[in-house]
Amino acid sequence: MVTESLSPFKCHYLKRNGQQYHYVNEGHGEPVVMVHGNPSWSFYYRNLVSALSKSHQCIVPDHIGCGLSDKPSDADYDYTLNQRIDDLQALLEHLDVKENITLVVHDWGGMIGMGYAARYPLRIKRLVILNTAAFHLPKNKAFPWAIWICRNTLLGTFLIRGFNAFASVASYVGVKRKPMAKHIRQAYVAPFNSWKNRISTLRFVQDIPLKPSDHSYQVVSDIADSLSKFTSLPALICWGSKDFVFDKHSLARWKTELPQAQVHEFSDCGHYILEDASDEVVPLITDFITDENSKRPD
Numbered sequence: 001m002v003t004e005s006l007s008p009f010k011c012h013y014l015k016r017n018g019q020q021y022h023y024v025n026e027g028h029g030e031p032v033v034m035v036h037g038n039p040s041w042s043f044y045y046r047n048l049v050s051a052l053s054k055s056h057q058c059i060v061p062d063h064i065g066c067g068l069s070d071k072p073s074d075a076d077y078d079y080t081l082n083q084r085i086d087d088l089q090a091l092l093e094h095l096d097v098k099e100n101i102t103l104v105v106h107d108w109g110g111m112i113g114m115g116y117a118a119r120y121p122l123r124i125k126r127l128v129i130l131n132t133a134a135f136h137l138p139k140n141k142a143f144p145w146a147i148w149i150c151r152n153t154l155l156g157t158f159l160i161r162g163f164n165a166f167a168s169v170a171s172y173v174g175v176k177r178k179p180m181a182k183h184i185r186q187a188y189v190a191p192f193n194s195w196k197n198r199i200s201t202l203r204f205v206q207d208i209p210l211k212p213s214d215h216s217y218q219v220v221s222d223i224a225d226s227l228s229k230f231t232s233l234p235a236l237i238c239w240g241s242k243d244f245v246f247d248k249h250s251l252a253r254w255k256t257e258l259p260q261a262q263v264h265e266f267s268d269c270g271h272y273i274l275e276d277a278s279d280e281v282v283p284l285i286t287d288f289i290t291d292e293n294s295k296r297p298d
Contacts, residue, residue, distance in 0.1 A: 004068060006187055008046050011068060014094055016087060019077060022068035023091055024060040027053030030125070031097045032289060034060040035088065037107020037132065038204035039167035040272075041067025043187050044106065047278050051286045056102075061091055063112070065200025067191050072199075079203030081216040084108075085115035092116070102289050104128040107246070107271070108204055111223060118226035127235040128285055129254055129261070130273050131246040135224035136209070136217075138249040143210065147245065150205045161198045164189055166205070176242040176270035177277065184275070227257040235261035236288040238281045240269035262288065 004011045007024065014021040024042050026049050034045040042060040049058040062069040063084055064077055077083070092098070101123050105113040110132030117124045137143060150156035150166060159165035171185040180188070192198045209217035235258045239251050255263065264284060269276035 006043065006190060007068060009049060014091055016064070016090060017077070019064050019070040019072055021064060021070075021087060021091065022062040024049060024058065025095065026058045027056055029056040030100045030102065031057045031059055031095075032102045032104060033088075033092065033097070033113070034058065034104040035106070035109030035113035036060070036063070036066070037109045038066075039170055039192060039201045040107065040188060041191055043067065044272070044274060045104070047282050048104070048274065048285060051282050052289065055290060057097075059092070059095065059097065061088060062191075063087065063108075063200065065197075065203070071197045073196075074199070074203075079200060080207055081111055081115065081219050084112045085119070085219075088112055088116050089119065099123055100125045102126040102128065104130065104285070105132050105134075106130040106274070107132050110134045111220060114227070115219065115223050117230065118223050121226070121229040124230065124233065126289065127230060127233055127258065127261075128288065129235065129237040129239075129258070130281075131240055131243050131250075131271050133246060133250050133253070134220075134227060135253055135257075136220055138253055141247070141249040144245055147205060147208070150202070151208060156205070157202060160202045160205070161195045164192050164198055164201075166201050167192045167198075170271070173244075174270050174272040175276045176240070177266075177268050180272075180275055231258065232260060233258075234288075236285060237261045237263045238273055238277075238284060239263070239265050240271060240273040240276055241265055241267045242269060243271040246271065 009024045009026050012023050012025050032052055036044050042062045045060050052058050065071045103113050103124055114134035167189045171188045207216050209220050266277050
């Protein structure tokens with residue numbers, strides 16, 4: 001079992017449909033909501049929270065099944081995108097956070113965070129995009145074979161739930177500039193320490209919609225259609241170019257959807273951009289959020 005000592009911040013919990021939904025809530029001021037992906041957890045944002053909590057309220061949930069949140073079975077939780085968006089909405093309602101939100105998203109956090117933004121576009125003040133998507137797989141992008149195996153085969157299920165292969169491999173291949181320190185890598189994989197506790201890692205992959213009959217396909221379509229509501233919003237994109245999933249094709253789509261965005265590409269970095277280039281990206285995000293010029297247009 002993961003101990004709360006892995007989190008460098010005070011732990012908070014919201015009872016959500018019978019499950020303990022863990023979140024970080026540090027600092028005071030305008031809210032910055034940071035949404036992680038798979039197979040990570042709120043730990044991913046620790047350096048950004050430390051930098052921003054001096055002047056902002058930093059809210060970072062662990063999705064159900066991840067981090068310090070409960071890890072229920074399929075009988076007790078619906079591991080789907082729409083449910084994830086509902087959870088995030090419930091947390092922000094609980095905290096009475098309903099305006100001037102800076103949304104920071106990574107990996108599946110792009111779908112979840114922008115799914116919330118699609119429901120409440122006027123609540124969003126700024127966007128920070130980190131190797132993620134809020135749209136279907138670009139037509140000129142092949143679905144990675146390694147993800148296909150995890151998504152569609154019994155071998156993938158066995159590797160993910162039996163050997164924690166997805167989280168473990170990601171902690172190595174997700175960084176390119178420099179390897180993660182051993183204790184950091186161990187923190188990333190620690191929440192997923194048994195067959196039972198790896199359920200969300202697998203269900204996230206299985207929920208990737210590739211065709212209209214897939215469960216979350218229409219949800220993603222609706223999120224993608226909503227992006228036009230944010231074309232004039234201040235936005236910052238920090239991108240690790242050596243990400244084999246969220247690569248140049250996804251970045252090109254973001255540049256089209258958010259033509260006003262400040263874009264910083266890191267040619268020698270991978271998926272976990274906040275690990276690979278923390279010393280550069282954290283100040284970029286901090287400056288962007290604290291800049292008086294990056295306000296929501298009237």
